[in-house]
Amino acid sequence: MDNFASLMHGFSVALTFHHVALMMGGVLLGILVGVLPGLGAPNGVSLLLPLTFSMDPVSAIILLTSLYWGALFGGSTTSILFNIPGEPSSVATTFDGHPMAKQGRATEALSFAFLSAGIGALAGVLLITALSGWVAKFALRFSSPEFFAVYFITFASFIGLGGSSAFKSIVAMGVGFTLASIGMDTVSGNIRLTYDFDVLLGGVSFLIAVIGLFGIGELLLTMEDGLKFNGIAAKVRVSDVLRTAAKLPRYWLALLRSSIIGIWMGITPGGPTAASFMSYAMAKRSSRNPAKFGKGEPEGVIAPETADHAAGSAAMLPMLALGIPGSATAAVMMGGLMIWGLNPGPMLFTERPDFVWGLIASMYLGNVVAVVVVLATVPLFASILRIPFSIIGPLIVVICFIGAFTVAGKPFDIWLALAFGIVGYGFKKLDYPIAPMILAMVIGDKAEDAFRQSMIFSQGSLSIFWSNPLVTSLMAIGLALLLLHPLQLLWRNARRLTAARAARG
Amino acid sequence: MVTRFWAETAIALFTLAYGLIIVRGATEFGIGWDTSGPQPGAFPFYAGLLVALASLGTLVVTWSKRITGRDTLSAVILDRDGLGRVIGFFLPILGFVLLCATLGMYVATILYLLFAMRVQGGFGWLASLATAFGSAVAFYVLLERIFLIQLMKGPLEAFLGF
Amino acid sequence: MAMFRTAALAAAIAIVPGAAALAWQPTKPIEFVVTSGPGGGTDNFARIVQSIIQKNKLVDQPIVVVNKGGGSGAEGYVHGKAGKGDPHKVIFGTNNAYLLPYVAKLAFKPADFTPVASMALDEFLIWVNGEAPYADAKAYIEAAKAKPGTLKMGGSQSKDTDQTLTAMIQEATGAKWIYVPFQGGGMAATQLAGAHIDSNTNNPNENVGQWKAGQVKPLCVFSPTRLAKSEPVHGGKGWGDIPTCKEAGLPLEAFQMPRTVWLPADVPADAVKFYEDVLEKVSQSDEWKEFIARTAQTGRFMKGKEFAEFVARDDAANRKVFEAEGWVVK
Numbered sequence: 002m003d004n005f006a007s008l009m010h011g012f013s014v015a016l017t018f019h020h021v022a023l024m025m026g027g028v029l030l031g032i033l034v035g036v037l038p039g040l041g042a043p044n045g046v047s048l049l050l051p052l053t054f055s056m057d058p059v060s061a062i063i064l065l066t067s068l069y070w071g072a073l074f075g076g077s078t079t080s081i082l083f084n085i086p087g088e089p090s091s092v093a094t095t096f097d098g099h100p101m102a103k104q105g106r107a108t109e110a111l112s113f114a115f116l117s118a119g120i121g122a123l124a125g126v127l128l129i130t131a132l133s134g135w136v137a138k139f140a141l142r143f144s145s146p147e148f149f150a151v152y153f154i155t156f157a158s159f160i161g162l163g164g165s166s167a168f169k170s171i172v173a174m175g176v177g178f179t180l181a182s183i184g185m186d187t188v189s190g191n192i193r194l195t196y197d198f199d200v201l202l203g204g205v206s207f208l209i210a211v212i213g214l215f216g217i218g219e220l221l222l223t224m225e226d227g228l229k230f231n232g233i234a235a236k237v238r239v240s241d242v243l244r245t246a247a248k249l250p251r252y253w254l255a256l257l258r259s260s261i262i263g264i265w266m267g268i269t270p271g272g273p274t275a276a277s278f279m280s281y282a283m284a285k286r287s288s289r290n291p292a293k294f295g296k297g298e299p300e301g302v303i304a305p306e307t308a309d310h311a312a313g314s315a316a317m318l319p320m321l322a323l324g325i326p327g328s329a330t331a332a333v334m335m336g337g338l339m340i341w342g343l344n345p346g347p348m349l350f351t352e353r354p355d356f357v358w359g360l361i362a363s364m365y366l367g368n369v370v371a372v373v374v375v376l377a378t379v380p381l382f383a384s385i386l387r388i389p390f391s392i393i394g395p396l397i398v399v400i401c402f403i404g405a406f407t408v409a410g411k412p413f414d415i416w417l418a419l420a421f422g423i424v425g426y427g428f429k430k431l432d433y434p435i436a437p438m439i440l441a442m443v444i445g446d447k448a449e450d451a452f453r454q455s456m457i458f459s460q461g462s463l464s465i466f467w468s469n470p471l472v473t474s475l476m477a478i479g480l481a482l483l484l485l486h487p488l489q490l491l492w493r494n495a496r497r498l499t500a501a502r503a504a505r506g
Numbered sequence: 507m508v509t510r511f512w513a514e515t516a517i518a519l520f521t522l523a524y525g526l527i528i529v530r531g532a533t534e535f536g537i538g539w540d541t542s543g544p545q546p547g548a549f550p551f552y553a554g555l556l557v558a559l560a561s562l563g564t565l566v567v568t569w570s571k572r573i574t575g576r577d578t579l580s581a582v583i584l585d586r587d588g589l590g591r592v593i594g595f596f597l598p599i600l601g602f603v604l605l606c607a608t609l610g611m612y613v614a615t616i617l618y619l620l621f622a623m624r625v626q627g628g629f630g631w632l633a634s635l636a637t638a639f640g641s642a643v644a645f646y647v648l649l650e651r652i653f654l655i656q657l658m659k660g661p662l663e664a665f666l667g668f
Numbered sequence: 669m670a671m672f673r674t675a676a677l678a679a680a681i682a683i684v685p686g687a688a689a690l691a692w693q694p695t696k697p698i699e700f701v702v703t704s705g706p707g708g709g710t711d712n713f714a715r716i717v718q719s720i721i722q723k724n725k726l727v728d729q730p731i732v733v734v735n736k737g738g739g740s741g742a743e744g745y746v747h748g749k750a751g752k753g754d755p756h757k758v759i760f761g762t763n764n765a766y767l768l769p770y771v772a773k774l775a776f777k778p779a780d781f782t783p784v785a786s787m788a789l790d791e792f793l794i795w796v797n798g799e800a801p802y803a804d805a806k807a808y809i810e811a812a813k814a815k816p817g818t819l820k821m822g823g824s825q826s827k828d829t830d831q832t833l834t835a836m837i838q839e840a841t842g843a844k845w846i847y848v849p850f851q852g853g854g855m856a857a858t859q860l861a862g863a864h865i866d867s868n869t870n871n872p873n874e875n876v877g878q879w880k881a882g883q884v885k886p887l888c889v890f891s892p893t894r895l896a897k898s899e900p901v902h903g904g905k906g907w908g909d910i911p912t913c914k915e916a917g918l919p920l921e922a923f924q925m926p927r928t929v930w931l932p933a934d935v936p937a938d939a940v941k942f943y944e945d946v947l948e949k950v951s952q953s954d955e956w957k958e959f960i961a962r963t964a965q966t967g968r969f970m971k972g973k974e975f976a977e978f979v980a981r982d983d984a985a986n987r988k989v990f991e992a993e994g995w996v997v998k
Contacts, residue, residue, distance in 0.1 A: 030652075033648065034653075040649075040653070040655075043706060044653075044655075045653070046706075047706040047707075047733075047735070048653040048654060048655065049653075050715060051715065051718060051719060051722065051733070054715075054719035054722075054723070055719075055723065140858075141858065141861055141862035141883075142862060143862070144859060144862065144864035145848075145864075166564070166567075167560075168560040168561075168563040168564045168567065169560070169564065171556055171557070171559075171560035172521050172525075172557050172560045172561055172564070175525065175553045175554065175556045175557035175560065176521065176524065176557055178549070178550075178553040179524075179525075179528045179550050179553045179554050179557065182549060182550045182553070184738055184739055185738065185739045185740050185742075185825070186535075186546050187824075187825040187826070187849055187850070187851055188546070188825070188826060188849050189535070189545075189546035189826050189827075189849075190740075190771060190772075190825050190826030190827030190828060190831075190849070190995075191535055191546050191772065192739050192742065192772045192773070192774070193531070193532070193535060193546060193547070193550060194528065194531045194532065194550055195739075196527075196531060197773070197775075199743075199746045199775050202738045202739035202742050202743040202746060202774075203736070203737070203738020203739060203743040204738060217599070220595070221592055221595065221596065224591050224592055224594075224595040225584065225588040225589075225591055225592045226588070227587070227588070227591055323858050323861075323877075324854045324857060324858065324877050324878075325854055325855060325858050326707065326854070332705070332706060332707040333706040333707045334707075335707050335854070336706060336707030336708070336711055336712050336715070339712055339873065339963070340712055340715060340716060340719070340959075342958075342962055344873075344876050344877045344880070345877050346876070346877015346878055346880055346881060347861075347877065347878070347880070347881035347883065348877065348880035348881045349877065352880070389627070391622070391623065391626065391627030391628075391629070392623060392627060392629070392637060394595070394622070395598075395618065395619055395622035395623065395627075396619070396637075396641065398599055398602065398618070398622075399602070399615050399618065399619065399641060402602065402603060402606065402611075403611060403615070403645060403649075403657065406606075406611065406657060406658060407649065407655050407657075409735075409736070409738075410655070410656070410734055410736075412606075412607060412658055415603050415606055415607070416603065416607075419599070419600070419603050422599075426592075427513070427516075427517050427520075428517070430513060430583060430584070431510075431513055431514060431517055431583075433517070449549045450851065452543070452544075453542075453543050453544060454848055454849070454850065455543075456542055456543020456544065457542045457543060457846060457847075457848050457849075458820065458846075458848060458864075460541055460542060460846070461539065461540070461541050461542060461543050542846075654730070654732050655732075656697070656699075656732060
């Protein structure tokens with residue numbers, strides 16, 4: 002148990018008053034960053050980076066990772082309360098979290114989200130502790146075809162989930178794909194689809210789309226109904242938090258499955274956002290009553306949250322051991338590592354054990370600290386819903402647009418957010434599914450790049466997607482997921498027919 | 507008053523136009539398949555084409571339902587009251603964005619919150635003023651001071667020397 | 669506070685116009701426009717400069733770093749161009765400031781910027797997998813020649829430095845690779861470590877982690893002279909032990925990427941002088957020297973005429989490749 006001894010050493014590094022104070026500070030700042038849509042964890046981390054130049058690397062990384070955990074938690078809060086994902090990875094949390102809040106179960110939803118997120122994160126760190134060496138070697142086997150296969154699995158798990166019309170699903174997904182392809186195309190070095198508008202050079206940030214589609218779109222819908230949030234009357238009691246915690250073990254299967262999906266996506270690197278989507282899809286698919294999903298099913302909160310955090314923490318491993326960032330935030334932290342004089346790579350573990358194991362130990366502690374801190378804020382956040390909508394509505398509007406501006410500091414983005422708001426309202430009125438659109442925006446261009454890189458590898462031959470056992474099994478899983486749904490339908494129909502026939506006969 | 511039929515038609519026409527714009531933009535970069543796989547325009551081209559075709563599909567479904575009389579889709583999905591509320595909420599937002607672009611985000615925040623609370627929400631002056639200025643100050647402290655993010659500024663800030 | 673200081677400064681300038689002692693000074697927060705995303709090479713460069721300036725209090729005003737990495741930096745340059753006449757916007761980049769407009773239809777040209785300085789030259793090396801049988805660059809090139817168009821060279825996005833260098837090597841040696849563009853140097857490094865590609869032309873900093881572990885090894889460096897001596901990195905070899913590509917028998921003089929700093933067009937000459945001085949001080953600081961050594965770049969501060977001549981040479985050399993490869997947009 003070499004790793005275990007190292008971990009214990011790590012705890013001795015991380016568990017000082019100074020470091021725990023940094024964790025608390027980082028988590029609180031992170032919650033603030035996470036609550037503001039647009040100003041996500043990557044921004045928060047890169048903004049704090051200058052502060053860390055004068056710190057020693059262990060303290061610096063503890064501060065930054067704690068901010069990251071805090072941001073992930075903060076992002077879920079606004080998803081649940083206002084249907085506005087504060088972080089890209091908490092988009093999937095809105096699907097069931099917000100309906101729960103509307104039913105007056107905000108405390109329950111928030112507690113479920115935070116607790117399962119904490120469990121997911123711990124699962125991710127446990128993996129890093131136990132299997133760091135093996136995982137680092139495994140991840141080296143991934144090349145473009147394998148990456149494409151991972152994205153393919155994610156898409157496949159999501160297709161056929163919604164009940165919307167096929168035409169509308171295709172439109173939503175296609176719009177997402179095309180929006181993702183605006184801007185620089187890595188593979189050809191061309192700048193695509195900007196139509197000579199300079200503001201489109203950087204592409205259309207999917208954060209802006211999320212702010213418009215979810216935030217503004219949802220507000221317009223709420224206004225139209227003339228409804229206030231139903232949660233207003235619900236009492237917020239601290240004991241509700243505990244009662245929810247007691248219910249959590251019932252969902253052990255969802256927690257386990259979501260942790261595995263999250264860890265997998267964190268390592269491969271599909272990233273936390275894709276992980277949460279996929280986990281939600283898998284939860285709905287394997288549920289006995291999928292119809293409940295989208296209407297306030299706790300498992301619909303637990304699944305994405307667990308996977309999101311598991312992926313977020315597992316993504317630290319490829320960052321440290323390989324120098325591949327598994328998420329946007331990890332990319333920024335990697336920049337930080339270099340500035341502090343550390344070179345991410347396989348040798349970091351042996352060269353700087355203090356740093357690596359101090360960080361890993363701080364991930365355990367940081368997440369525990371984060372869960373405690375956010376659980377303490379549940380009553381506070383849940384009681385925000387009591388504020389009359391005529392105050393909170395306009396405030397959300399302001400937060401959305403300021404958030405949209407902070408994404409890249411582009412004035413154009415606030416107009417774009419407004420446009421997405423109108424589109425989101427129209428789409429929601431007419432049951433266009435928005436989730437596939439977001440998913441396509443998040444991983445569409447990555448999937449395209451991976452596909453085209455694979456084609457360069459193979460000089461245009463598709464056989465590369467079953468050229469080795471790894472990619473073949475990945476593609477097979479993807480295909481199985483893709484075909485599973487129609488086959489299930491067929492089988493069910495067949496059974497109904499035979500049953501009907503048997504009844505007649 | 508908006509019926510489902512017209513709403514469906516309008517959105518489908520919108521996505522159809524969007525799809526066609528993408529298709530047009532993509533053809534610039536080659537949409538074929540050469541020795542190193544699909545050309546740069548291929549993915550956006552086919553994705554855009556799918557959007558356009560699926561939009562046509564929605565149009566055909568919508569109109570054929572109406573024409574065959576199976577379902578006239580004349581159910582009102584947005585009534586007069588709802589429309590009024592949406593517009594009453596949307597126009598101030600539009601105004602807010604316009605103000606952001608001209609007077610800067612702080613002034614826009616204060617004016618918009620004041621308007622929304624005092625005029626639309628019917629709150630007292632004190633509460634409205636406190637919320638409006640409190641929010642602006644909170645944004646200033648959090649973003650400009652702690653995170654060093656400059657928000658959009660206007661002539662007032664320039665006059666004050668920020 | 670800042671407001672008062674600004675007002676006082678403005679008053680001071682108004683009272684003594686043209687006083688020689690009062691050269692240009694920033695009067696409001698300075699914006700560092702970074703033409704790459706967070707975590708990229710240019711981002712590290714700008715943030716190191718920012719940290720050194722702040723630590724040593726070289727500038728009175730606060731410095732705000734903004735990332736505008738869209739369109740592989742084009743977004744940052746367009747943003748910088750819009751700041752015409754504003755000496756509070758400092759643009760950090762590479763040679764993409766003058767090379768990007770060749771390969772992409774963009775709304776900026778090199779004349780939209782005032783050159784300030786180049787602070788370092790980032791080096792390029794040929795790297796192969798640690799297990800690869802090639803002992804030196806010559807052997808690898810011969811192997812590539814023996815199987816034209818089958819070995820894979822990885823690098824960052826197409827029509828950028830890595831592919832340009834690959835094209836130069838092909839032109840000079842007659843070998844031919846399949847060029848695989850990845851999202852960045854880090855990705856090219858792990859792809860090489862996993863032996864999915866045969867070689868890459870990464871900067872030292874992008875591959876050092878893998879070299880330490882022996883997963884990749886350097887063959888030669890495209891620099892006129894060997895890199896500075898360093899601690900051994902792997903197997904007793906350090907940066908200074910890598911032969912230059914010329915020594916290794918490749919008919920290619922040098923390929924280096926400058927880390928450049930620009931101001932928008934039409935800024936006062938005083939302001940350019942101000943930043944030249946600040947950056948020169950930064951380049952002499954211990955922190956900067958340590959950063960240069962750690963990332964195995966070549967610390968060479970260029971300003972004024974020297975910088976302009978470098979740009980002219982670099983521009984011409986790259987342009988030749990772009991034209992030969994048919995990358996130049998009309």
